[in-house]
Amino acid sequence: MVDVRKLIPREPPEGFLAWAAETMAGELDTYGMLYEQEWVEDWGLDTILDEWAKPRKRRMVRVECSCCGYRDLYHYGKVTGWKPGGYGFVLPESYAEVEGGTVYGDGENILCPNCGSPVLIRKRANLRCKGYAVTSGANAMSAAVVGKEHYLVLTCWVLQRIACYGGGARLEAIPAEAYVFGPTECAQLMGWRNGYSGTGGYFVEYARSWRQPKDWTERWRQEEHIYGLTPELVAESCLPHCKLDVYMRERPGAEHYPVPYLRLYQEHPNVEGILLHGLPRVLDDLIRDKVRDLLWENNRQGRLELSQLDWSQTRPAQMLHLTKDELRLGREQDWGVLFWNLFRYSKAVQGEILTGEDITNAFYLGDEHVDQLVGRGPVAKSIRYLLRQCDQSYEPEPEDEDPPPDAAIPDVQLLLDYWSMAEQLGRDLSNDRVRFPHNLIAAHDEAAAQMRQREADDLANQFRIRRHLLRRWAFEADGLLIRPARSQRELTDEGNQLSHCVSTYGKDHATGKSAIFFIRRKRAPGKSYYTLELDEKTLTVRQNRGLRNCARTQEILEFEQLWLKWVRGGAPRDQRGKPVVVCEPRARTA
Numbered sequence: 001m002v003d004v005r006k007l008i009p010r011e012p013p014e015g016f017l018a019w020a021a022e023t024m025a026g027e028l029d030t031y032g033m034l035y036e037q038e039w040v041e042d043w044g045l046d047t048i049l050d051e052w053a054k055p056r057k058r059r060m061v062r063v064e065c066s067c068c069g070y071r072d073l074y075h076y077g078k079v080t081g082w083k084p085g086g087y088g089f090v091l092p093e094s095y096a097e098v099e100g101g102t103v104y105g106d107g108e109n110i111l112c113p114n115c116g117s118p119v120l121i122r123k124r125a126n127l128r129c130k131g132y133a134v135t136s137g138a139n140a141m142s143a144a145v146v147g148k149e150h151y152l153v154l155t156c157w158v159l160q161r162i163a164c165y166g167g168g169a170r171l172e173a174i175p176a177e178a179y180v181f182g183p184t185e186c187a188q189l190m191g192w193r194n195g196y197s198g199t200g201g202y203f204v205e206y207a208r209s210w211r212q213p214k215d216w217t218e219r220w221r222q223e224e225h226i227y228g229l230t231p232e233l234v235a236e237s238c239l240p241h242c243k244l245d246v247y248m249r250e251r252p253g254a255e256h257y258p259v260p261y262l263r264l265y266q267e268h269p270n271v272e273g274i275l276l277h278g279l280p281r282v283l284d285d286l287i288r289d290k291v292r293d294l295l296w297e298n299n300r301q302g303r304l305e306l307s308q309l310d311w312s313q314t315r316p317a318q319m320l321h322l323t324k325d326e327l328r329l330g331r332e333q334d335w336g337v338l339f340w341n342l343f344r345y346s347k348a349v350q351g352e353i354l355t356g357e358d359i360t361n362a363f364y365l366g367d368e369h370v371d372q373l374v375g376r377g378p379v380a381k382s383i384r385y386l387l388r389q390c391d392q393s394y395e396p397e398p399e400d401e402d403p404p405p406d407a408a409i410p411d412v413q414l415l416l417d418y419w420s421m422a423e424q425l426g427r428d429l430s431n432d433r434v435r436f437p438h439n440l441i442a443a444h445d446e447a448a449a450q451m452r453q454r455e456a457d458d459l460a461n462q463f464r465i466r467r468h469l470l471r472r473w474a475f476e477a478d479g480l481l482i483r484p485a486r487s488q489r490e491l492t493d494e495g496n497q498l499s500h501c502v503s504t505y506g507k508d509h510a511t512g513k514s515a516i517f518f519i520r521r522k523r524a525p526g527k528s529y530y531t532l533e534l535d536e537k538t539l540t541v542r543q544n545r546g547l548r549n550c551a552r553t554q555e556i557l558e559f560e561q562l563w564l565k566w567v568r569g570g571a572p573r574d575q576r577g578k579p580v581v582v583c584e585p586r587a588r589t590a
C-alpha cells in the first residue's frame with residue numbers, strides 16, 4: 001500500500017475525549033491523591049496555657065485530590081514494608097491518639113474523603129521527573145474516512161487519566177496504532193516501539209510520528225468502542241458494503257474484532273451475507289476462536305481464513321452448509337458455533353437431522369462438549385437421556401452444607417467414558433439397557449471398577465511373564481543375592497521399607513521399559529536392602545539405591561560389578577544351576 005502516514009492525524013477527533021470519559025467511565029474514573037510531607041506548628045493545649053512556651057514543629061502530610069481539588073493536612077505515618085524511609089498518611093476517621101491508625105502510602109487505592117471518587121495515592125516527590133502520574137487507563141478506537149481514495153481508517157488510542165504534579169487532572173489520548181483500509185489492502189501505522197531501560201527493562205515507548213512497516217501483525221484484537229462509526233461514514237468509504245457498523249452492534253455473548261473482520265471482508269465480501277441474513281453468532285464465535293488461538297500471534301497482516309464456511313457460495317444457507325429451512329431454524333434459535341456444529345455434524349456424519357426441540361434440549365443440558373456425541377451414538381436420544389439423569393441425580397443440598405467438590409455429574413464426558421469402558425468390556429451397546437443404564441453414575445463406577453480389576457489382572461500376568469524372563473539373572477555371591485521383582489505388591493513393600501519411589505515403576509517393569517531387581521543379604525532374604533534398576537538393552541545399571549535413596553556402599557558396588565560381569569558374559573550356570581563366576585587371579589605381593 002502507498003505511504004499514508006501524512007493522511008492520518010495524530011490528534012483525537014473533536015468530542016472524542018468527552019465521549020471516552022462518558023463511555024468508559026468505569027475504567028477512567030480513578031483520579032490521583034497526591035501527598036507530601038510538611039512541617040507545621042503544633043499549638044497544643046500546654047503551649048496555649050504557658051505564655052512562655054514556643055510552638056513545636058510537627059511532621060504532617062499535605063494531601064490533594066486531583067478530582068475535586070480537596071486539600072488538607074493528615075497525620076504522618078511510617079509505611080511498613082521493604083522500602084526503608086517510606087511514609088504515608090492516616091485518614092482522620094481511622095486515627096487514634098494511642099494506636100495511630102491505618103497508614104496509606106504510594107500506590108494504594110482509596111476513596112477521596114471529600115468527593116468519594118476512587119483515587120490512586122501517589123507521593124508527589126516521585127512525580128517530579130515526569131511531572132505527572134497515570135492513575136487509570138483504557139483503550140478505544142475512532143473511525144474516519146480520509147484521502148481522495150476514501151480510505152476507511154481505524155485509529156487505536158490509549159486513554160490515560162493524568163494527575164498533574166501541580167494539582168488537577170486531565171484526560172489524554174495517545175495514538176498507538178492505526179489501520180488504513182483500501183478496497184483490497186490494509187496498512188498498519190505504528191505509534192509505539194519497544195524501549196529499554198537499564199533499571200526497568202523493556203517498556204512501551206510512544207513515538208511522535210507514525211511509522212508504516214511493510215510486514216506487520218494485527219495486535220489490537222478486541223475492541224467494543226469505536227467513536228464516529230456510523231452507517232453514513234461506512235457508506236462514504238471505499239468499503240461501502242462492509243457493514244462494520246452492523247458487525248459492531250451488541251449481541252449476546254459477542255466479542256468484536258473489527259480489524260480481523262474487515263480483513264476477512266476484503267478477502268471474502270460475501271461474509272456480509274452471513275452477518276445480515278445468516279448466523280451472526282456463528283461468525284462471532286469463528287472469528288473469536290481464530291484470533292484467540294496462539295497461532296494468531298504470528299498472523300500475516302491480519303489475514304483471516306475461516307475454512308469452516310464455504311466461500312465459493314453466495315447464499316448464506318449454502319455457505320453455512322444448511323438448507324433454507326435449517327437456516328431459518330438456526331436464526332430463530334440464534335445458534336452459535338456449538339449448536340451449528342452439533343446440527344451439521346449429526347446430519348453429515350450419521351444422517352441424524354435434529355429438530356428444534358433437540359437443540360433446545362442441548363441448550364438446557366448446558367454442556368459445551370455435547371457435539372462430541374456425534375459419531376458415538378444417537379445424539380437426540382442421548383441428550384434426552386442425560387437430561388433425565390440430571391433430574392434423577394439432583395438432590396437439594398441443606399442450606400448450611402456445600403455439595404462435595406468431587407461429586408460426579410451426569411454429563412457428556414461421563415457418558416462417553418462409560419461407553420468406551422463398556423466397549424472394552426465387550427458389552428453390547430446396541431441394547432438400549434446397556435447403552436442407557438438406569439443410573440449412569442452407578443453404571444460408570446461399576447464399569448470403572450471392572451476396568452481397574454482387568455488392568456490389575458493384566459499387570460499381574462505381565463509381572464508373571466517378566467519374572468520368568470528375568471529369573472535367569474538371579475545371582476548370589478559373597479553373602480548377597482539379587483533377584484527380579486515379582487509383583488506390584490513387592491514393589492510397594494520395597495518402596496515403603498526403603499522410603500523411595502520404586503512402587504511407581506511397576507508398569508514400566510511389567511511392560512519391559514525397565515527391569516527392577518532386589519538386592520538382599522542371604523541371611524535375611526525377606527528384608528529390603530538395595531533396589532537396582534537395569535537397562536536391559538545396554539546391560540547397564542541406571543540406579544541402585546538403599547534406604548531413603550542413599551548411595552551404594554563399596555560392598556554393594558563390588559557385588560553389582562561382579563553381577564554385571566556375569567550377566568554380560570551370558571549368565572553361565574553349572575549342572576546344579578548355580579552361577580559360574582570366573583574370578584581374576586589376584587596380583588602377588590613381594
